[in-house]
Amino acid sequence: MASVAHSFMKIFRGSSAGPDQIAAPAQKSKRLTRRSSGLAELAKSFASEEPLCVLDLGSTSAANIRYLTGRGHKLYSEDLLVASTEPSLATKDEAGKPVLDSKRFLSDNLAYGPGQFDVVLCWNLADYLDESLVKPVMGRLWSLMKPGGMLLAFFHTHEAGPDAPCYRYHIVEGDILEMHHVDPRREVRKGPTGVSHTTIGTGVRLQRVFNNRHIENLFRDFSSIKFFLARDHIREVLVIR
Amino acid sequence: MDTPKMAEFAHIGKSVVVKGDLTGSEDLYVDGQVEGSIDLQGNSLTVGPNGQIRANVSAKTVIVQGKLEGNINATERVDFRKSAIAVGDVITQRVAIEEGAYFKGKVDIGKPESPGGRSEFKTDRETVSPVANRAAAGTGSPIPGVTGKTPVTDIKKV
Numbered sequence: 001m002a003s004v005a006h007s008f009m010k011i012f013r014g015s016s017a018g019p020d021q022i023a024a025p026a027q028k029s030k031r032l033t034r035r036s037s038g039l040a041e042l043a044k045s046f047a048s049e050e051p052l053c054v055l056d057l058g059s060t061s062a063a064n065i066r067y068l069t070g071r072g073h074k075l076y077s078e079d080l081l082v083a084s085t086e087p088s089l090a091t092k093d094e095a096g097k098p099v100l101d102s103k104r105f106l107s108d109n110l111a112y113g114p115g116q117f118d119v120v121l122c123w124n125l126a127d128y129l130d131e132s133l134v135k136p137v138m139g140r141l142w143s144l145m146k147p148g149g150m151l152l153a154f155f156h157t158h159e160a161g162p163d164a165p166c167y168r169y170h171i172v173e174g175d176i177l178e179m180h181h182v183d184p185r186r187e188v189r190k191g192p193t194g195v196s197h198t199t200i201g202t203g204v205r206l207q208r209v210f211n212n213r214h215i216e217n218l219f220r221d222f223s224s225i226k227f228f229l230a231r232d233h234i235r236e237v238l239v240i241r
Numbered sequence: 242m243d244t245p246k247m248a249e250f251a252h253i254g255k256s257v258v259v260k261g262d263l264t265g266s267e268d269l270y271v272d273g274q275v276e277g278s279i280d281l282q283g284n285s286l287t288v289g290p291n292g293q294i295r296a297n298v299s300a301k302t303v304i305v306q307g308k309l310e311g312n313i314n315a316t317e318r319v320d321f322r323k324s325a326i327a328v329g330d331v332i333t334q335r336v337a338i339e340e341g342a343y344f345k346g347k348v349d350i351g352k353p354e355s356p357g358g359r360s361e362f363k364t365d366r367e368t369v370s371p372v373a374n375r376a377a378a379g380t381g382s383p384i385p386g387v388t389g390k391t392p393v394t395d396i397k398k399v
Contacts, residue, residue, distance in 0.1 A: 060321070062338035069350035076347045083345075180340065 032179045033172065037228040038152045038236035040175035042119060045150065046071055052118040055144070057125050063170035063178065064121070076112070080137065081128055081204060083109050099132040106140055115146045122153035123169045126218065128204045135218070142221050145241040151222070153237045155210045160233035166204045210235075255291040263296075272307070283316075290324055297329075305342075312346075 045052060052073040056064050057080050068075045086108075089100045120141055126134055141151065156164050167179040182204060210218065212227065212235075219225055219239045228236040250270040253259065257273035264280045271279075272289030279286060281300040288294055292307035299314045305325040313319055315333040323341035330347040338344065 060338055060342055060344040062336060065336055065338070065348050065350070069348055074347060074349060078345050079343060082343060 031181075032167075034177050034179060034230075034232065035175050036177050036236060037175070037230070038154075038226075038238045039171065039177060041226070041238055042150060042152055043174035045119065046073065046174075053116055054119045054121065055112075055117045056121045058121060058123040059168040059182075061168065061170045063172065067171040076117075078109060080109060080125055084130055084133055093132075100130045102133050102136040105133055106136055110137070110140045110144065112144050114143050117145050118149045120145060120149070120151040121169075122151055124154045124156070124166065126153055126210065127156050127164075127206055127208070128166055129207065131207060138218055139221070142241060147241055149241040151219075151239045151241070153239070155215060155235045155237060156206060157233045157235055158209050160206070160209070162206055164206045164233070166206075250287070253292075255289070269300075278311075288325075303333075 046068065049072070053076070054068050054073050055076045055078065056068075057078055058064075059079050059082070060077050065075055065077070084100060084105065086105075089105055091099060091101045093099045122141070126138070129137065145151065154169075166182040168182060170178040170180065172178050215227075215235070215237055216225060219237070222239040222241055224240045226238045228238070230236060250268045251265060253269070253271045253273045253275065255272040259273070259275045259277070261277045262280070263269070263275060263277065266281070266284060268285045268287075269279070269281055270287045270289060271292045271294060273291070274293045276295045278296045279294070279298045279300070281298075283301050285302040285304065286298055286300040287304040288307045288309050290306045292309075294308065295310045297311045297314070298309070301315065301317045302320070303309075303313050303315045303318075304320040304322065305327050306322045307324065308326045310328045312329045313327075313331045313333065315331070317333070318335040318337065319331055319333045321327055321336070321338045321342040321344055323339040325339075325342040325344070327343065328345045330349070331344075332349045332351075334350060336348060336350065
């Protein structure tokens with residue numbers, strides 16, 4: 001009965017949000033909330049009285065700063081997705097294929113001491129980061145984490161489709177995340193005739209879809225992996241260093 | 242934007258370049274370039290949209306609309322507006338960040354560094370994770386259901 005009522009309301013709202021996604025009041029600015037089982041697991045650590053060292057790799061979030069520092073933890077913020085769009089990183093590999101310079105990227109970013117972090121919030125970074133940076137970044141994260149430290153990452157499933165929107169994640173409560181759609185960016189490109197065309201793109205696009213085996217390979221140096229399959233085409237992964 | 246009235250603030254215009262240590266006992270608005278350090282104990286610093294600062298900053302409040310590269314020690318609050326690009330560590334009591342602002346660094350919320358230069362914050366250089374401590378004392382993993390000793394994959398449908 002409840003599911004019939006839910007479907008009925010979906011028709012009238014025109015929303016595709018599942019039970020895990022609840023339309024937030026600020027619907028106009030594309031804000032959604034969702035429950036996160038991975039975050040719920042992490043919240044048990046955040047409740048600890050011992051100060052944790054947390055690295056947030058998503059967009060700068062006042063909510064996350066407030067949530068974590070309010071509990072006495074230390075927060076480091078670094079938006080790797082924005083950093084990866086630095087034009088000077090573009091180079092070519094031995095086969096002449098355009099790639100990003102991962103060595104330079106890692107010398108400019110994630111420059112911390114080894115074994116510094118208890119928790120890394122990766123969010124959806126791996127899905128949107130350039131292919132040439134994914135493995136080097138995960139390798140660096142492994143070295144930056146303390147033994148027993150935890151990393152939370154989200155991965156889209158195939159059902160999400162190639163145009164899956166990119167979100168910023170803001171922690172609201174123990175297991176509730178607010179998701180802000182990354183704003184469209186106006187891009188000017190020259191066409192073949194030399195005339196400038198203005199297009200509006202999302203700025204970042206889903207680069208690939210990892211299946212379970214890919215994810216296990218990506219985190220093979222870590223000691224354990226826990227998957228949470230959500231109904232909104234997101235696979236949450238909590239890994240332990 | 243929030244350009245203050247000239248009479249209320251000392252003002253560094255966008256064509257001005259300052260290299261060295263800036264100290265003062267009044268509020269300061271910087272829309273130009275400053276390289277060195279800025280010390281405005283008890284007063285506020287506003288970095289305008291054209292402002293480019295490469296300096297460690299001490300002030301009561303710091304509002305950033307432009308670029309700031311350096312550590313911020315604000316006794317009251319730090320405010321990153323949407324056009325802000327800030328790289329460095331922040332020690333303050335309150336932080337406000339507008340959507341779109343870019344920040345890279347550490348945030349410590351609490352009592353800022355005392356004038357004597359000694360921080361009241363503990364260092365981060367712990368070699369063993371508190372999470373790991375808990376794991377060692379308990380089931381071997383801070384995550385219930387995961388042993389943590391050998392690679393384990395656990396799939397749950399939620």
